[in-house]
Each structure stands twice: as C-alpha cells, then as structure tokens.
C-alpha cells in the first residue's frame with residue numbers, strides 16, 4: 001500500500017472559518033475526506049442518508065481532530081425532496097459554502113428507481129448531485145473563491161450517454177449503469193466549469209483510485225476481485241487524497257474542469273470530452289429535475 005501512496009495531497013492549506021459539505025461522508029473515501037478537512041479547521045457538514053451512522057462518525061472525527069464543528073445533516077440523494085430540504089436547511093443556517101465535495105455514490109445495485117422515478121445510478125450519482133450543486137451554487141458564488149469536487153471514476157471509460165436509454169428503459173446492466181453515471185459526473189464537471197468561468201467558483205472531477213470501501217456491497221464478484229487484489233488496493237485515506245488535492249491545493253483554479261487521478265490531471269474518454277454531449281446532458285438533467293435551462 002505504501003507503493004501506491006504516490007498521489008498524496010501535499011497542500012498545507014488550513015481552513016479556519018471555511019465551510020465544507022461532503023456527501024456520503026459516513027463511510028469510505030467521504031469519511032476520510034471529511035476527517036482531513038476537519039483536521040484543517042473547517043466547519044464540516046456530513047451530508048448523510050443515515051443520520052445515526054453519521055452522528056457516530058461525527059463523534060469519531062471530533063475526538064480524533066479536536067474540531068467540534070463537525071455537523072450531520074440528512075441528505076438522501078435518491079429523493080429530490082430530501083435534497084431540497086437539505087439545501088433549504090443549509091442555506092438558512094450558513095452564510096458561506098467554500099467547498100462542496102460530491103462524493104456519495106452507489107455501484108452495481110440491482111435495477112431500482114429513486115423516489116422521483118430515476119434509475120438509481122444516474123439518479124443518485126449524477127442527478128442527485130446535479131440538483132444539490134444547483135441549489136447551493138449561489139452560496140458558493142457568494143463565498144468565492146470556492147470549489148466543487150465531483151468524485152467520478154476510471155470506470156467512466158466504459159460509460160456512454162445514450163439519451164434514449166438514460167434511465168435504463170431499453171437496456172440495463174448494473175455495471176454499465178455505474179459507468180454511465182460516472183461519465184455523467186465528468187461531463188457535468190466540464191460543463192459546470194465552462195458556465196462558472198470568471199465567477200471564482202472552480203470545479204474538478206476525480207478518480208480516487210481503487211479503494212477498499214463498502215461500495216462493492218452489491219456485487220459478490222467485485223468483493224472477490226477486491227479481496228484478490230487487496231494488496232494493490234488503496235485505503236480510504238489514500239483514496240481521499242485526490243479529492244483533498246482538488247479541494248485544497250493553491251493555484252489549481254486554471255485547471256478547473258479537469259479530471260484528476262493520483263493528484264494529477266489525467267486523460268478522460270472521448271465521450272467525456274464531448275462538449276455537445278455535455279451541454280445536452282445539462283439540458284436533459286434540468287428538464288428531468290424541473291430546473292430552468294439557462
């Protein structure tokens with residue numbers, strides 16, 4: 001595991017007075033990301049589906065970092081009502097938002113739908129975060145310089161955005177559905193970066209590496225693969241490094257819209273670079289979520 005620690009966030013930036021939201025912060029990469037941001041003095045919101053689990057993690061982070069400003073708020077990305085309620089609560093209680101880490105994700109779950117009828121992978125991983133970001137965007141702009149980090153995956157290389165099958169209505173494969181949603185994370189990041197030019201808000205997508213976590217819970221094949229290659233698999237703390245690099249490193253603003261792995265800009269698939277698809281996905285997402293297209 002030491003061999004794989006090449007991608008380490010070396011930023012020494014401290015975050016007193018800064019406000020951070022991390023989605024899916026009660027396990028895995030999100031938990032380690034939140035812990036490090038708390039260690040640096042930020043007020044950290046753990047946006048979690050399971051508030052009880054979140055509270056245990058918040059206590060743990062408070063104890064290890066000595067930072068009491070670790071707060072848990074309910075956020076279920078598979079329900080737009082919950083996303084709107086989270087945003088409303090957050091906007092009422094906080095004046096600023098400096099860092100938003102869109103980290104939560106589901107992988108290879110059996111075919112199922114969100115409360116709003118979206119296929120689960122595209123619904124949670126893409127549309128849920130799309131709506132959350134949209135609702136928090138004014139606050140991020142007011143708090144500039146601020147950053148949005150979208151946790152995607154190398155798996156996006158196998159993804160394709162088929163607009164006629166966005167919800168798996170014609171064909172569904174759980175593994176591919178995950179890949180499509182991670183491609184959507186990158187397209188979203190690039191279009192968002194274009195739209196945010198000059199606003200002081202920058203955005204980055206991330207491949208965290210292959211990381212030991214609960215993500216593989218739905219697939220016994222993937223659990224077996226993880227076990228087989230466990231020596232090469234990163235710890236969640238190592239997996240958090242690239243998100244932290246994009247959230248913290250000074251002077252990264254000129255790289256807004258880029259995709260990072262091991263704390264370096266890395267290449268993405270041809271479709272992930274396609275501006276036309278990115279723009280259309282933006283419009284389709286607004287349409288599905290009932291947001292104005294501007």
Ligand SMILES: NC(=O)c1ccc[n+]([C@@H]2O[C@H](COP(=O)([O-])OP(=O)(O)OC[C@H]3O[C@@H](n4cnc5c(N)ncnc54)[C@H](O)[C@@H]3O)[C@@H](O)[C@H]2O)c1
Pocket residue numbers: 023024025026027028029030047048049050075076077078079103104105106107124151152153154207208209210211212213214215216
């Ligand atoms: N583990 C890996 O090897 C790997 C590789 C590439 C990308 N990623 C990405 O990293 C991110 C974090 O994954 P992880 O590996 O830490 O897995 P994990 O399963 O430990 O964490 C995912 C988090 O998302 C939360 N979540 C799931 N559905 C949610 C919902 N509806 N509402 C709110 N929260 C929800 C979970 O509760 C959990 O806290 C994901 O976006 C994943 O796609 C992971």
